[in-house]
Amino acid sequence: MKIEKPRVAIQGIRASFHEEAGLRYFGENAQMIECNSFKQTFEKLKNREADYVVMAIENSIAGSILPNYTLLLDYGFPVVGEIYLPIQLHLMALPGVKFEDVKYVTSHPIALRQCVDFFDEYPHLKIIESSDTAACAKRIRDEQLTDTVAIANSLAATLYGLDVLERRIESNKRNFTRFLILTHHDNMDKKPANKASLCFQVSNKVGALAKVLNIFAEEGLNMSKIQSMPILGKRNEYNFYVDVEWDEQKHYDNAIRQILKYTQNFNILGEYERHDDEPSVAPKPQRIDRGRRYINIRRNV
Template identity: 60%
Template sequence: MQLKVAIQGIKGSFHEEAAYKYFGEQIETVECESFKKTCELLKQGKVNYIVMAIENSIAGSLLPNYNLLRDYRFPIVGEVYLHIKLHLMALPGVTLQDIRFVESHPIALQQCNDFLEENPQFQVTEGEDTAGSAKKVSEQQLKDTAAIAPQLAAKLYGLEILERRIETNKKNYTRFLILSTQSEEKAKVNKASLSFQTGNGVGSLSTVLQCFAEQQINLTKIQSMPVLGKRNEYDFYVDVEWKNQADYDAAIRRVLKHTSNFSIMGEYIKNEKV
């Protein structure tokens, strides 16, 4: 049976590219207009997995998605890092001199700021989606408009790339989480996403972090989010990596003594940036 994977955005987007990188291309991607819609489809059993962006090396954490992780409590079964490469694309036969308008998602436009400043002849317009801008150029046969989007979008919508790698920062990565309704047993897991609360006492968070450090557990990310309706109370979300499973197990036992509402959101195999 073909796996169904919910993605935010449309086909040809970075979310679809991340899905293909993790699962391979023999999957069916299901387009969703919002991250909440992806969660609803998984909850209803209409898809097998969600691919959800959680942080970008330039833009930072996607905080609303932490709220979705808290509300839906789907297990995290994997992660994938995607190197964000942005290209200028247009209809076949259209040249750079023909272009008057450039359209893309606001963040993508921001990430290509140097290129756009070097080409002030382009009138920049914001779209809802990188791949959506490419699809619009293709479907409406816009010969005076170029889109900034992933290579997958050019392939999917029959566009030609006029300028490659126009993003300002060439080391831009987005991290995506893979969510399911059930935890998956995997050999040699070496990364986990955890959430917990601590008391308000002096050094309470420091005590927890010290437990990880003393067991040789590498803390790769920490994110705090206010607890709804409770003043000065926070949920902490941390990602940890380890080389020795026994060290991780010992760290968890110690951390449990200093936290409340502790949850292992997922244990999975670390994905490398390539």
Template identity: 70%
Template structure:
């Protein structure tokens, strides 16, 4: 019997996380629905899933900062990444007219991606929820006549809702980047050309610049940098950095030099860059 990959996701069926999981792994997976990102990590830690799919940044709403804390807390290996175009639609029960709508419900990140729409309709009351698809399901289950959800077309189809306004996201080039997390690191593959690392530097002038210059000198491309305060320590920060390279030796040489100027250095994952958006 063929083993089915178990993937923990934040949200329920037809959520963007499930869509990202299918895009990375294919259809032959079992998604484990979780109510929070913390729960997905607990599921993986207990070996009740093989992987976690975790959103880490959106091109409009920015980084999901609490998830960086989870990456550090659980120290899972980043095995890959998925870029998912985000198309957000307004959906309601069949027969419901826009004029009857009083409430709009969705995930806070989805709501932030639709700020221009809400500026046009300030009378609509926003209700935040844990998951886009769950909002669509609630409208169907409770037969809410005065409420619309913001979610994807999969949710509208699954929960038999009508899309009354399409593509309400503020930027039509909207995408979310998801990380693929595994409890233990997979044996190294030859095609890796991207890494996610974290570290601290000393609190003196030019400390971070020195590290970043080393990467530049070795032709290692910095694609993202995110800082997070070190809990309980003033003016101290963790830096989370994504880097890409064409020459593996350059990458390894840069890391050896960077180690001299950093503390708590950690390679969170080495994986193949995903160019598909």
């Protein structure tokens, strides 16, 4: 089902990296719904106040965003797509501000960590952490701060009328964040997929996980991601979150049938089309009418 002007819930405010990811995936017609937390984005979807959620799940420097894996399982909304966004960070200030007059630099903690090489050259700058990169840019504009610079994306500089003093100050020029696209169950398309996000448990026995991973290998599936998280209140028990990719649907279907024998509480969190654009290159906007199918399987052994 195609929605001409989808309502997309994002964590953060306008010009955040979540909005940038949402615009690249859905196009300029998307209506962004600002939320204070990732949980609030899921609540918007649950209450039908949004059609989709765009949620960061991992960053090539900072790693996995673990609390978001819990949200995937708790709410059960299907993953219907993904997008990899190159993280390009710029130093910005009010028009007319000179860099030599700047005393403070503000941004999200992860963005600040990604610019350590730049800060090493200017040790006099005092760092102020904030919850959102775009909010830092907005604060400079709203409060007319002439002694402070923000680190954010070019979208924030444009939206809040700031000048970019220095471009691409991130230490790693190939850093990217992977975002998942989620929706509610009756907003699903029925078209082919070539990637899936799975969650399951295995028994606490020697070789239990290896049996599952061997099945993926034998069927020719590429396991692009594995993440374990302890199950609250259960010693030595874990949820395993796995992403797999395939070229032929039958191999994926065969693998799923086999691993059900060796897993408990098996869930297919989503089946969707993988994002194949090179992460270091800005991806083209994607249409929202891509094919997905969703299966929810629970098995207690």
